[in-house]
Amino acid sequence: MYKSIIIGTGPAGYTAAIYLARANMNPLIIEGMQPGGQLTTTTEIENFPGFEQGILGPELMDNMRKQAERFGAEFTSGWVEEVDFSKRPFKVKVEGKGIIEAESVIIATGASAKYLGIPGEQDNVGRGVSTCATCDGFFFRGKKIIVVGGGDSAMEEASFLTRFASSVTLVHRRDELRASKIMQDRARENEKVHWALNRTPLEVVTGETGLKGLKVHNNETNQDELIEADGVFVAIGHTPNTGFLNGQIHTDEHGYIEVKPGTTETNIPGVFACGDVQDNRYRQAITAAGTGCMAAMDCEKYLEGSSVHDWSESLDQ
Structure with missing residues (x-):
């Protein structure tokens, strides 16, 4: 039983992990087959604050991962095959690892850019x-x-x-x-x-x-x-990585997770979303990291039993 599971990495997942780990929540981060997300395929990042000369995408992600580990975050790899958010504790089934239970879940699975699928691409x-x-x-x-x-x-x-x-x-x-x-x-x-x-x-x-x-x-x-x-x-669009949710979390018509405005709360109390999986507008590393911070803080407040409320009715309206 974990206090919190973070599904996905990238700037959003890693930032959430850093904040939760520093709060002694000892989160478990489930990495997919591409730890670090899309930025691991980016050669140089020049618009992430704090790096005057820029930084390689894989290096930035590696630094974030090590920072989370330093504060006690735990990592495991594998695809999340399915989730059960119908009751607590929440259940997350990971390929090759079985079912893992947690009091809260942060979804940071990102969105995959669509490609043409042609030679040389x-x-x-x-x-x-x-x-x-x-x-x-x-x-x-x-x-x-x-x-x-x-x-x-x-x-x-x-x-x-x-x-x-x-x-x-x-x-x-x-x-x-x-x-x-x-x-x-x-x-x-x-x-x-x-x-x-x-x-x-x-x-x-x-x-x-x-x-x-x-x-x-x-x-x-x-x-x-x-x-x-x-x-x-x-520029032919993006596909949010939400298929594994099997309709348990409210999404818009394009599959992006809907969150309560100004928060990272989903329609299920205790389940939060951050990064590109809930952002079809900005899709930047720095904005993803920002929502990762928000998700960790929202999650921490939820685990403390304060200020998180069910707003599913407002989504249905």
């Missing part, structure tokens, strides 16, 4: 291929960039990247965009944004000096083309 993540303009746009000053996608996120990322790039080419497999009209208009009014519609991405192409561009199939001419670029940003 995964091999070049962090080496010219990115899913986060805010994180990596700075590295492409004065360079040519491709943004793949047709929704609001793609329009927003394309517009943002024009702050750094010499040009941004927006690639979409259809001739019509899914983005709202206002977002399309903003992108079309930007002279740095160029359009390659009705083109299906086929391969991320590299050369001896790095990324060369994106090979696409022109659906109008039925010919393959190479769109030259120094970077390819995939």
